[in-house]
Amino acid sequence: MPAQDDTHTRVLEDLDTAAVEYATRMAEASAPERAVLRDELTRTCLPFAGRMARRYRGRGETLEDLEQVARLGLVKAIDRYDPERGSFTAYAVITISGEIKRHFRDRTWGVHVPRRIQDLSLEVGHASMVLTTELSRTPTAAELAARLRVTEAAVREALESAAGYSPSSLNAPAGGDGAAEFGDLLGDPDADLEMIDDRLTVAGLLLRLPARERQMLALRFYGNRTQAEIAAELGISQMHVSRLLSRSLAWLREAMLSDSLPRWEGANGPSDVHGMQISVHRSGGDLTVRVRGEVDRDTAERLRTALRHAVSTADADRLVIDLAGVPLVDAAGVAVLLDAASAAAVAGTGLSLTGAQPYVARILAVSGLQNLMGG
Template structure:
């Protein structure tokens, strides 16, 4: 059949499109523009039933058949305008071009949610395979059966099945109640506890900056590093009890600061005269040189404490040297070392040294450290 047979040829069921395409390509090169347009129109009309059959392959997939036929006809025109008879069969080329145009329409125009092209194409294949297997098995096929039919990994089939929900997602404004007064979006979600805690987190972040560096370090190690008190004590070179007291003091201050409009007083190192948790004064009276200590004697303050004690030994002369520990709540290993050093220096200088006013906890620590003989009972 040739194009010259006219429009009546379009009514035939089986057209020899390859022969018609060859005849069309041979004739358009030697005619005027008007004649070329008429030949093209006749050839397009001849091929319209062919495009309709390709469109009907994709019916029942959520798109109107009329829309699919329009897309198929657009692909047909592209195939006619681009066809080169030296490169093979027109029918084969038209099938690829029209099918590609229809698939592109599904991919770009019908999906409600953006899904990668690979997954979109795979979703179409899985949907077609599901229809075939449902007819054969008289039941819904499993993902494993679909994967076996398509010769694909089961994970790919599951991905395609999951992504197919993005083709026509449900509207959040769709009525969900019996009377239509409730929308679907009203039934999704709930109170976000993390969102409600944003204000508290911001407030705590600002308050943490007002704590001394050592307290901030301990809080970070405990609650962000998930370290135990024993691990913190070992790393900082202090006792676990000291760590527990400092953490408790810092947390109590943060809790009080969160609940009050004004910052509470920090009963810690920042209020002492030197900012390092210890205050030392030296008083000479009644034949004694007394070193008055206030605050915690730990790794941060032990160096200055030892220097003060050494200087006191050197200037004591004939006076007794008394170290008043009544205002010291804690002495760690570094503080004990400073006192042992002072005891050795006092013995070498033949200066009488005594430790007075030690609180029970401090007294026990000093007693087991070899300083029991220097301890004086509370007066």
């Protein structure tokens, strides 16, 4: 063993001596002479590069490829060598090792892994082989960490990342008969894929709904708000919210199932977004104002204006407000009817409410308008 150490030391010393002599002669040589000197030193150092390459064999790359990479690193070390900076051999070891590690990092990994993990993975693999020989068993993560002077967590990360060096192909046979591939076992059918057409259709139909109904649907189904919370935010009753949501969903369902766009219930063109219609008819001594559609805060002011105009121009014994076509009246609608009753009393015109549906009749009764409801 001492004889081998002496031989190794002598080889290193010979390379250092040859490198110093090479640098001295290169300073005074012509261009053709420099090429010859470079080739001579390269041939002298080739066995050294081979020994460096053999340190990394058994890691998935052929020895021939490793030797080629090591020789490339040797040529770079010769071209960049400066005798004033120290030993050529030490510099060549660093350059060749770096070139080989770069080769493993950039050319051999099947999956991108950070450089730090790649380098540590190589060190862990080499240390694992050495410790396996020394201990006659597979070393633990703690033993590898102690050997490399890193944390156990870093060793475990390197061991896990090593699987990315040579990943399995998704086209590899998954069974003995070879009928199925490994990729066939991954993933499941996307249940939402068939709903893409429906989602796009609904998105277009939502734009055709009035702004208030769109807001309610967004609050209910995207904001997970309750009907009571929506009613409080919009300033209407919870019952009104329920009716509007039901009507909107029914319209969307019908539109989805039909080839032509159905009419929005109560709509009478773009200017009548919420669908309230008012008509005035005179019969004998009565002036009848027929109302159709919901009376809420969005339509109440329009009805107030119409009723005040009817009272001021009635010139009749009685003003009749026909509510047969009104499915809902909220607080704003009740206030309009009370205002009409007051205006009629001042004008000396009788006022009566007729045709109220059961739900609307109960609202009017508790609001103090029961004495105006007639047959």
